[in-house]
Amino acid sequence: MLTLADVLNALIEQRPEWANQVITDAVVDSRQVIPGALFVAMPGEQVDGHNYIADAFDRGASFAFVQQDLPEGIPVLDLRGSPRLEQSSIPEVPFALRVEDTLTALQQAAGSWRRQLDLRVIGITGSVGKSTTKELVASVLDQRYSTLKNPGNLNNEIGLPLTLLRLSAGHRRAVLEMGLYVPGEIAFLCDLAQPHMGVITNVGTVHAERAGSQEAIARGKAELVEALPPAPEGVAILNYDDPLVRGMAEKTEARVFYYGLDPQADLWADQVEGLGLDGIRFRLHYRGETLHLRIPLIGRHSVHTALRAAAVGLNDGLSWQEIIKGLRSGHTQLRLVAVRAEGGALLLDDTYNASPQSSLAALNMLDEMDGRKVAVLGDMLELGPYEKEGHWKVGLRAAEVADVLITIGDRSRQIAIAARRAGFPMNKITEFENSKQAIEHLQGRLDEDDVVLVKGSRGMQMDRIVATLEARQ
Secondary structure, eight states: OOBHHHHHHHHHSOOOTTOOOBOOOEESSGGGOOTTOEEEOOOOSSOOGGGGHHHHHHTTOSEEEEOSOOOTTSOEEEOTTOOOOOGGGOOOSSEEEEOSOHHHHHHHHHHHHHHHSOOEEEEEEOSSOHHHHHHHHHHHHTTTSOEEEOSTTOOSTTHHHHHHTTOOTTOOEEEEEOOOSSTTHHHHHHHHHOOSEEEEOOOOSTTHHHHOSHHHHHHHHHHHHHTSOOTTTOEEEEETTSHHHHGGGGGOSSEEEEEESSTTSSEEEEEEEEOGGGOEEEEEEETTEEEEEEESOOSTTHHHHHHHHHHHHHHTTOOHHHHHHHHHSSOOOOSOEEEEBTTSOEEEEEOSOOOHHHHHHHHHHHHTSOSEEEEEEEOOOSOGGGHHHHHHHHHHHHHHHOSEEEEESSTTHHHHHHHHHTTOOGGGEEEESSHHHHHHHHTTTOOTTEEEEEEOOGGGTTHHHHHHHBOOO
16 A cells, blocks of 8 residues: 555655555545545646645545645645654644645656556557546456556546556556647656556547647657557557557557457457447457457447457457456446437437547447437537538538537537538528527427437537436436
């Protein structure tokens, strides 16, 4: 278990014998504190964690990282300048640890703790499908090993260190999702996590507004495979169907393992059949062996998620029995939720976020469903120079799939324009400025046999549509 001595050793290279208190968790939100936790007070424009030190201690935190002066009455141990610690000068628990920068202290503690543990780490990145892949990979590995994964979307410079501090000596595998917002970020996360295996899902245009071009995004994602150890210890699991991902093989000294729908891949699938809400069916091929599988992931695009998880299992020595059990168990459909509206219409809630790739996948899933298909599509944000092209592609696909098209936001007007240009009836398209207007339009207009896909970026508040229309139990 992580102790105060481990933290002090990371920050000031001292491991006092008296600092044997166990740290049960590390959090940045005082509401998530459990007894014995380390609370990291993060300064921010909207909320400053230093204002919640007392609340964290009241909830049972033993320690807190702080970088500001605190009100009188809160004991503080000043670690600046690497002081020599004497037991007689140590405050009684709980107390704050004063550091120069709380984020840096968190990262130093996490990186040091990771290096003390003997386990294999699987890093996962890509534009779409990271979280679902993380869940399914963890489900597969958990069939044999005690496995830790990032909770939720803790995949950045704050969330990943928090996850690392939750590791214990009993964990044999860690599955870590890594997000990219700016170049160099994944390289930094890899320096903390020390991955042995890297999985790349795809390279899309999401976050292009911040990261730059699609090629710049590819370079950022490739930082994961560049950080892997050489073969045979290091393994890069790459999407053969994505040319930008396939090309990353040239940037790693790790052993390359391809997955995809192309027979040239090491692990590949064909005869993929969408079964609606009942999952997908497909054939899996590996080294001349063929397996027929049916798993509870929704949408034909989910076959790539299954391939990634199976690839990790194969490269970690698991049997097919273990891999298949892992693919079929656990809650892995994180983003999309199917609920009923008042009157019986089926609402496909895919409102977590949106990119052109994920929106096209969602429309492909809608295409598998029976009934009148209603596509409610909102703006896709942060696409940068790909904004018009991305919305246009979604509009063209919506014209092929949907019976009714509703768009929300200025950017999504390009979806409507593209659909009209593709021959979609004008009287079947309705454009709104915000989700509130769409709710008012949809209420009372949905029939029992309708299937309604709701998809858009979080900033468009698309989740309010589902929340309002969902039938109350």
